[in-house]
Amino acid sequence: MDWFEHPPRRVFHTLLAAVLLWLLWVASGPGVLTLRIGGAVLTVALFGLVWLVRVGWSAVRRRRWSWWYPVAPLLVAATAVALATGAPLQSRWALSSDAFDRLVIALPVGADWTPFDVPTTVGAYRIDRAYRVPGGAVFEEANGSGVVDDAGFAYLPGGPTAALRRGGPYEGLIFRHLRGPWYTWTASW
Numbered sequence: 001m002d003w004f005e006h007p008p009r010r011v012f013h014t015l016l017a018a019v020l021l022w023l024l025w026v027a028s029g030p031g032v033l034t035l036r037i038g039g040a041v042l043t044v045a046l047f048g049l050v051w052l053v054r055v056g057w058s059a060v061r062r063r064r065w066s067w068w069y070p071v072a073p074l075l076v077a078a079t080a081v082a083l084a085t086g087a088p089l090q091s092r093w094a095l096s097s098d099a100f101d102r103l104v105i106a107l108p109v110g111a112d113w114t115p116f117d118v119p120t121t122v123g124a125y126r127i128d129r130a131y132r133v134p135g136g137a138v139f140e141e142a143n144g145s146g147v148v149d150d151a152g153f154a155y156l157p158g159g160p161t162a163a164l165r166r167g168g169p170y171e172g173l174i175f176r177h178l179r180g181p182w183y184t185w186t187a188s189w
Contacts, residue, residue: 008050008051008054008055008068008071008072009068012047012050012051012054012072013068013071013072013075015047016044016047016072016075016076017075019040019043019044019047020044020075020076020079022040023037023040023041023044023079023083024079024082024083024088025088026040027083027088027089028088028089028091028092028093028124029089029092029125029141029143029151030089030125030141030151030152030153030184030185030186031141031143031149031150031151031152031184031186044076047072048072048076051072051073055069089178089184090179092123092124092125093178093179093182095123095124096122096123096124096125097123097179097182098123099122099123100122100123100139100153100155100182103118103122103130103137104136104137104155107132107137107155108132112133112134112168113131113132113133113138113168113169114131114132114133115129115130115131115132116130116131116132116137117130118130118139122139125141125142125153126141126142126143127139127140127141127142127152128140128141128142131168133154133156133164133168134161134163134164135156135157135158135161135164136154136155136156136157136158136181137154137155138152138153138154138155138168138185139152139153139154139155140152141153149186149187150170150186150187151184151185151186151187152184152185153178153182153183153184153185154175154182154183154184154185155181155182155183156175156181156182156183157181160173160175160183160185170187171187172187173185173186173187174186174187
């Protein structure tokens, strides 16, 4: 029972930090990967249960404060703030936006949903397909938005139009402004 006599320490917090970093990485994509995020949240909840048991047992047995006690709650709180503010997506996009800008700078105006070639990796994102659309371009990110939905980025200097929301190979495109002429989008097959 020596394991319970001490508060969670380095190994516990390293594993928790790994799960939280993975959660931040998943949240840095253009869509919501519900199953992955749900799995990560469930894992964090299990870590929370282990933390409560170990801290409770340790506090009862040792009867003294340990600076290890607040580490896990602070890590989880910092992650929650980052997720609530959209920091993962904004940070990863900041690293990738120049690469996307270089792709669209010389992009000729396209007809309705005309495919064009792009590198497999653009910035920190994997891109499956790209289309020239009236008024810009649409990029499909490889991880999409989960099992049934697609997601990606759109370069639309004039903003998304009603026709664009209905067109192309996707159903029900939903755009969210990212920065400047850039948007994220999600859609069903």
